[in-house]
Amino acid sequence: MVVPLTMDVYKTLREEAFEANLEIKRRNLAIYTWGNASAFDPDKGVFAIKPSGVEYDELTPKNMVLVDLEGKVIDGKLKPSSDTKTHLVLYRKFMGIYGVTHTHSPYAVAWAQAGKPVPVFGTTHADHCAYEIPCTAFMNPEEVKNNYELETGNLIVNTFKNSSLDYSQITMTLVAGHGPFTWGNSAAQSVCHSVILEEICKMALFTVMIEPGAKPLPDHIIRKHWERKHGPDAYYGQKQL
Amino acid sequence: MVVPLTMDVYKTLREEAFEANLEIKRRNLAIYTWGNASAFDPDKGVFAIKPSGVEYDELTPKNMVLVDLEGKVIDGKLKPSSDTKTHLVLYRKFMGIYGVTHTHSPYAVAWAQAGKPVPVFGTTHADHCAYEIPCTAFMNPEEVKNNYELETGNLIVNTFKNSSLDYSQITMTLVAGHGPFTWGNSAAQSVCHSVILEEICKMALFTVMIEPGAKPLPDHIIRKHWERKHGPDAYYGQKQL
Amino acid sequence: MVVPLTMDVYKTLREEAFEANLEIKRRNLAIYTWGNASAFDPDKGVFAIKPSGVEYDELTPKNMVLVDLEGKVIDGKLKPSSDTKTHLVLYRKFMGIYGVTHTHSPYAVAWAQAGKPVPVFGTTHADHCAYEIPCTAFMNPEEVKNNYELETGNLIVNTFKNSSLDYSQITMTLVAGHGPFTWGNSAAQSVCHSVILEEICKMALFTVMIEPGAKPLPDHIIRKHWERKHGPDAYYGQKQL
Amino acid sequence: MVVPLTMDVYKTLREEAFEANLEIKRRNLAIYTWGNASAFDPDKGVFAIKPSGVEYDELTPKNMVLVDLEGKVIDGKLKPSSDTKTHLVLYRKFMGIYGVTHTHSPYAVAWAQAGKPVPVFGTTHADHCAYEIPCTAFMNPEEVKNNYELETGNLIVNTFKNSSLDYSQITMTLVAGHGPFTWGNSAAQSVCHSVILEEICKMALFTVMIEPGAKPLPDHIIRKHWERKHGPDAYYGQKQL
Numbered sequence: 001m002v003v004p005l006t007m008d009v010y011k012t013l014r015e016e017a018f019e020a021n022l023e024i025k026r027r028n029l030a031i032y033t034w035g036n037a038s039a040f041d042p043d044k045g046v047f048a049i050k051p052s053g054v055e056y057d058e059l060t061p062k063n064m065v066l067v068d069l070e071g072k073v074i075d076g077k078l079k080p081s082s083d084t085k086t087h088l089v090l091y092r093k094f095m096g097i098y099g100v101t102h103t104h105s106p107y108a109v110a111w112a113q114a115g116k117p118v119p120v121f122g123t124t125h126a127d128h129c130a131y132e133i134p135c136t137a138f139m140n141p142e143e144v145k146n147n148y149e150l151e152t153g154n155l156i157v158n159t160f161k162n163s164s165l166d167y168s169q170i171t172m173t174l175v176a177g178h179g180p181f182t183w184g185n186s187a188a189q190s191v192c193h194s195v196i197l198e199e200i201c202k203m204a205l206f207t208v209m210i211e212p213g214a215k216p217l218p219d220h221i222i223r224k225h226w227e228r229k230h231g232p233d234a235y236y237g238q239k240q241l
Numbered sequence: 242m243v244v245p246l247t248m249d250v251y252k253t254l255r256e257e258a259f260e261a262n263l264e265i266k267r268r269n270l271a272i273y274t275w276g277n278a279s280a281f282d283p284d285k286g287v288f289a290i291k292p293s294g295v296e297y298d299e300l301t302p303k304n305m306v307l308v309d310l311e312g313k314v315i316d317g318k319l320k321p322s323s324d325t326k327t328h329l330v331l332y333r334k335f336m337g338i339y340g341v342t343h344t345h346s347p348y349a350v351a352w353a354q355a356g357k358p359v360p361v362f363g364t365t366h367a368d369h370c371a372y373e374i375p376c377t378a379f380m381n382p383e384e385v386k387n388n389y390e391l392e393t394g395n396l397i398v399n400t401f402k403n404s405s406l407d408y409s410q411i412t413m414t415l416v417a418g419h420g421p422f423t424w425g426n427s428a429a430q431s432v433c434h435s436v437i438l439e440e441i442c443k444m445a446l447f448t449v450m451i452e453p454g455a456k457p458l459p460d461h462i463i464r465k466h467w468e469r470k471h472g473p474d475a476y477y478g479q480k481q482l
Numbered sequence: 483m484v485v486p487l488t489m490d491v492y493k494t495l496r497e498e499a500f501e502a503n504l505e506i507k508r509r510n511l512a513i514y515t516w517g518n519a520s521a522f523d524p525d526k527g528v529f530a531i532k533p534s535g536v537e538y539d540e541l542t543p544k545n546m547v548l549v550d551l552e553g554k555v556i557d558g559k560l561k562p563s564s565d566t567k568t569h570l571v572l573y574r575k576f577m578g579i580y581g582v583t584h585t586h587s588p589y590a591v592a593w594a595q596a597g598k599p600v601p602v603f604g605t606t607h608a609d610h611c612a613y614e615i616p617c618t619a620f621m622n623p624e625e626v627k628n629n630y631e632l633e634t635g636n637l638i639v640n641t642f643k644n645s646s647l648d649y650s651q652i653t654m655t656l657v658a659g660h661g662p663f664t665w666g667n668s669a670a671q672s673v674c675h676s677v678i679l680e681e682i683c684k685m686a687l688f689t690v691m692i693e694p695g696a697k698p699l700p701d702h703i704i705r706k707h708w709e710r711k712h713g714p715d716a717y718y719g720q721k722q723l
Numbered sequence: 724m725v726v727p728l729t730m731d732v733y734k735t736l737r738e739e740a741f742e743a744n745l746e747i748k749r750r751n752l753a754i755y756t757w758g759n760a761s762a763f764d765p766d767k768g769v770f771a772i773k774p775s776g777v778e779y780d781e782l783t784p785k786n787m788v789l790v791d792l793e794g795k796v797i798d799g800k801l802k803p804s805s806d807t808k809t810h811l812v813l814y815r816k817f818m819g820i821y822g823v824t825h826t827h828s829p830y831a832v833a834w835a836q837a838g839k840p841v842p843v844f845g846t847t848h849a850d851h852c853a854y855e856i857p858c859t860a861f862m863n864p865e866e867v868k869n870n871y872e873l874e875t876g877n878l879i880v881n882t883f884k885n886s887s888l889d890y891s892q893i894t895m896t897l898v899a900g901h902g903p904f905t906w907g908n909s910a911a912q913s914v915c916h917s918v919i920l921e922e923i924c925k926m927a928l929f930t931v932m933i934e935p936g937a938k939p940l941p942d943h944i945i946r947k948h949w950e951r952k953h954g955p956d957a958y959y960g961q962k963q964l
Contacts, residue, residue, distance in 0.1 A: 031919075104922075109926050209351075210355040211356070220382040221379065365661070447592030450592075476564060688928060720802055
């Protein structure tokens with residue numbers, strides 16, 4: 001039995017990114033090539049990301065692109081996603097996240113295009129985030145010109161910093177006029193957060209259609225729903241899961 | 242041929258709960274693990290309910306959790322749904338119901354988030370309920386703190402009691418800021434009521450979008466549609482079915 | 483080879499009704515048992531209709547119910563649709579129609595619940611109907627009490643008569659607070675008209691959401707689109723088809 | 724081995740048109756026969772187009788109809804789409820396009836019925852078009868009477884000419900009260916543009932529902948998104964793709 005001379009030390013990372021990108025399509029978060037997910041390995045300082053402009057049906061673990069935190073392609077024959085530098089900034093600044101997803105899912109895009117944060121209208125939202133989903137400001141012409149995708153990352157990071165938001169508790173944001181970016185402790189979790197954000201945005205739209213002056217959920221109920229799923233005494237789900 | 246030493250006296254109950262939970266997914270009433278159904282056996286004083294946080298694809302009749310009306314787990318290796326105590330209160334106080342379903346279906350959630358009862362805009366509604374679908378008030382901080390899920394059950398029961406609503410004729414409600422709870426004479430019927438409620442809520446939303454001042458159906462038509470399906474001289478459907 | 487002693491002279495009629503009812507489900511015009519279609523044979527004075535309250539999956543050509551124009555069941559072990567008398571009145575009064583369909587498709591129901599006719603906002607509508615889709619008034623208590631389903635038929639017929647509408651050119655209507663009824667030169671065509679009505683109602687809702695004061699299509703364009711499909715010099719489609 | 728006496732010089736063109744028409748159905752851009760696509764060969768001055776009124780399931784490469792730029796049928800046993808002359812005008816006047824698609828997709832139709840251009844509300848739009856999607860005026864009675872489908876083509880062409888719009892950068896339009904027409908460098912690309920237009924129209928509708936006074940994206944962001952995909956220094960996608 002022959003041992004292969006070289007081993008793919010990024011095998012798991014590639015597979016995680018591949019699976020997360022497929023999930024974008026399965027969950028109808030993007031048509032054509034309009035979404036991308038990445039998986040980050042903090043020990044190696046490398047993330048695997050979707051190649052730019054390639055259809056989901058043509059993706060394989062092999063054609064995921066490996067990029068380091070300087071934006072250098074470590075391995076891969078294809079160009080990485082055009083949004084690569086946004087992912088990169090999030091991995092650099094939001095220490096502890098291991099996955100990032102960006103899509104053009106229509107309800108989340110609509111709130112982003114309206115330039116409005118999504119209020120906590122109900123427990124569906126509070127189960128996953130105890131605060132309104134922030135929406136960034138628009139980027140200025142200088143930033144757009146310099147390094148657009150990198151500045152998109154900075155825009156997100158500064159939106160969180162300037163409003164003292166905690167990216168470990170608010171794992172999703174809207175970029176004004178653009179769409180949703182989400183993150184998590186794995187690529188799979190980051191895409192799951194994109195699914196949840198889309199559902200929250202859909203429900204919030206329906207809510208303001210029924211009642212344009214709808215009020216956010218009272219804070220004690222927000223807090224309760226968040227705590228029972230994510231607090232120190234959380235009791236939702238199975239410990240062994 | 243060997244007779245098994247122990248027999249599962251809850252076999253039917255488990256299967257009923259299992260089937261009802263699968264139906265939640267099949268009918269697109271919840272994504273991920275966002276809905277739960279239970280089946281109640283009044284003779285044994287026990288109900289079978291979805292385990293907490295387990296995906297629908299991983300459910301089996303075996304992993305349904307059996308709980309008595311004190312909330313004690315009678316059988317099952319997993320923790321029951323975090324909403325178990327709400328189901329429990331409904332079985333205790335709404336005598337004669339044998340199934341309860343809770344989902345986060347988006348149109349019903351939207352009306353709940355708007356904090357509004359759903360008017361009887363048409364015969365689709367009247368065929369299944371001759372009254373508006375009630376929406377509870379918000380729970381106060383004390384109730385949330387004490388025993389949230391139990392108090393959710395109490396909130397529903399008191400909403401019906403305080404407005405003299407008949408839970409055998411109105412088999413569905415919205416909990417303000419949260420979502421729909423429905424019940425019926427079986428787990429299967431309770432999930433069917435969740436499907437119907439979602440359809441009614443969708444139609445009601447579309448109706449107010451066309452005509453914000455839409456009026457409820459005249460009472461004599463409401464009454465007729467209810468009676469032809471559920472009255473003493475009902476003539477809808479087949480007797481033998 | 484043995485010749486059967488009795489032959490089913492209604493075989494074709496049963497199959498037509500069966501197929502039309504299946505199409506209701508395939509086209510998502512109704513959930514559960516919320517829609518019914520019938521096929522009429524004017525020579526025999528008999529129509530085949532869905533049995534009441536039976537799921538679409540359980541339908542067979544065999545269990546379609548044969549009813550004459552007095553409402554008498556000619557053949558069939560099951561009770562016919564509770565809406566049978568509405569179909570009956572339409573066959574009696576709208577001479578030359580051979581199929582009727584009734585559904586609770588959500589966009590058509592919404593316009594019916596809003597109690598509003600659907601304006602001819604565009605060519606999609608004009609391709610199939612050169613006039614707004616009428617919406618009846620509400621039935622009065624006396625009519626509801628007397629013979630509800632028969633009076634529903636009369637309500638439709640009188641809406642057309644009182645406004646001098648031509649049922650051969652307007653093959654669809656909304657019953658206020660209830661939903662759509664459509665007809666055609668076959669059961670298949672009547673259900674096709676239900677599909678088209680739902681699409682028109684969806685587009686009309688979206689239109690008023692974008693522009694609440696949207697104007698109907700100019701009459702010369704309405705006329706052109708109707709004529710090219712249905713006029714004496716129609717040139718849409720293939721002659722041999 | 725026998726060489727066929729005659730060869731189908733239009734084989735590729737037929738197949739391209741056939742595939743594009745199937746894509747209309749796969750992408751849910753039209754029900755029944757409500758959409759048509761064509762593929763143009765500028766060297767031969769001929770395009771292949773869907774036959775009129777034929778269901779998508781009955782299409783084959785063989786039954787595509789070949790038409791020259793005078794509107795004469797070059798090959799095919801069936802009548803070409805009733806919209807053939809609109810396609811013809813676009814091929815004549817929009818030099819360099821090789822595919823045209825027309826559908827009745829509901830969100831695009833709604834904007835057309837509202838008679839409103841679609842503002843560039845976000846980057847999803849800007850990625851594919853740096854300008855608002857134009858909406859034509861209504862045709863006058865004379866034009867409708869003379870040669871309706873030809874005049875529809877002229878209406879589109881003149882809308883672009885009169886407002887100095889560039890059809891190579893804006894590959895989609897709404898015809899007021901009717902619906903979308905799109906084009907591209909192949910039949911496949913033209914139908915892809917119809918899919919994108921429908922998605923843009925859906926997002927734009929949701930946006931104005933959240934914020935009726937929503938502002939277009941700032942111009943420097945529009946420009947950036949367009950340039951990174953379509954400018955001289957575009958860096959989206961793979962060069963070899």
